[in-house]
Amino acid sequence: MTLKNILSTAVAGVLMTGVVGFSTAAEAANWRYAHEEFEGDVQDVFAYKFKEYIEENSDNTVQVFRFGELGESDDIMEQTQMGILQFVNQSPGFTGSLIPEAQIFFIPYLLPVNDEDIVDFFRTSAAINEMFPELYAEQGLELLKMYPEGEMVVTADTPVRTPEDFHGKNIRTMTNPLLSETYRAFGATPTPLPWGEVYGGLQTNIIQGQENPIFWIQSGGLYEVSPNLIFTGHGQFTTALMANQDFFNGLSAEDQQLVRDASEHAFDHITEYVPGLSEEMLDKILEASSEVTVTRLTDEERQAFMDKAPSVEERFIEMTGESGQELLQQFKEDLEPYKAQ
Template sequence: MSSMSKFKKLAGISAFAFAAMTAANSVSAANWRYAHEEYEGDVQDVYAYKFKEYIEDNSDHTLQVYRFGELGESDDIMEQTQAGILNFVNQSPGFTGALIPEAQIFFIPYLMPTDMETVIEFFRESEAINEDFPKLYAEKGLELLQMYPEGEFVITLDEPVTTPEGLQNKKIRVMTNPLLSETYSAFGATPTPLPWGEVYGALQTNMINGQENPIFWIESGGLYEVSPNLIFTGHGWFTTASMANKDFYDSLSDEDKELIQNAADYAFEEIIEHIDGLADEALAKIQKASDEVTVTRLNEEQIKAFKARAPQVEKKFIEMTGESGKELLNQFKKDLKKVQND
């Protein structure tokens, strides 16, 4: 056998051995892919990296995290997850609501309390969150791992307002979510659905007059620079959810399923600690960065005028979701009443 033939044979054996070794390793170790909707250091990013930390500290698996824009907008990463390109996705019901109408329940104004302690207990204990929602997500090929709060909704506008009448003719950016549009219609504004990537420019050019988000996101995205009037209406909390492609999840060993569930629980506990005080910190940063910012916190009498318009949104939710939505709403209220009375 010539030296070249020996080399080719050895190379072939080495390639085969390498392929066999890679295949063997892939059984025990995998590189999973996880995408979310926010920037570096934001709440979803912190959650994702805590999830990654647990996975990698407790297994041979690795996790690649993709932030906002790296794989497209929110709709893009959901499509990639459903197609199995991504293993995990973190997406708020503001976008998932188009896929799972019942997820829009978080956009019924004044349904959720705004004090953090009650909100956290609700997410821990709610039957609607922990038993009903996983079934709804499963119907769409998604394994719901964790729902968690990010922060209280804050509206930013081109001028301070304290009444629904003040929102008349104001174009307010909303996520592509029919019920959120209904909420701002009820509040007297003109809801304007826009993907996140277009919001800053639309505010800057006065294509829209305002938007809503948690205060940390308003600070992180620099929205206060082009929409400096912050209005705390007390109408709800921004909620998000981490989930897995269900076919991928169902194909895993019981050991890996337990690993993922434990990682989701670990990341939840870490994120609850992270958001404690986050809103105050973000507001302080905004006020330090800009002299143009105003802060308006509605009093009880002013809130009453907005709250009076909430029932029509609740009615619309039931129209959109039918009997399943009605049952979910009843359970939601029952769960809320329980944590508020404890």
């Protein structure tokens, strides 16, 4: 048995002791909720708003686990599917291997990066609010809410303005086949790595860059070892709150509504919290380091990267077949109002 398996078994044993997640409506329950980020990051803020609503409106309690406390992203998903955790907040960057259609968020230049547009899109999109729940249900997951965390920003060992500037660079990606396809199209060598290896990989030059929203670049200190920030405008970091479906279906109608209302409460808060966060975190980075450079692509420079997007879109359809094609068509219909502005 590997060390990881031993640790996973130990965690499972601890969490399963006295499990009360499947309690009846008459009993107070302690629900376990894990996410992928650090204290004070966007998923953590969302989790605590969810917890706040549950505990203020019921006798139930929510125990929140942050990044690393129960393992990496694949660990907390496995624990949720097993029913050890009741809730998990995870980005499609990792669920894409489980739900291939979720990789749609990694088609470059598909989503707007404007704060107001992206929030409205997540509120109103039929693809997100009607089609995705069915796809997640097929994997034993109740999709409660998808929400944006901010524009994706690339960091690298040198400034980048053209696809040619990416040549020879190993760019860290999440373990997501379509994201790898995106960076391959951009001219880089995609290098999938778990989050725990990213800082060290940049520090030792195993990788020469990575992408994340600014708040994560700041909180993770990535600018210290990858100081050139490039705003390509190619995507928006997206994440999702899910519940173990057996757990959710076993709740009373009252508790199911409580969970949905808590998700909506957290979503409303986070869509007020995220706009402006990138600028605030960028200011903190620039205050902390004089070595950081900021590159914002011009429209002409961005077009060179946008020209690479169709090949990634084609690969997405190859990976997902008819269901992916239908989802992409609905995405484009949902996005039409924002392109007209």
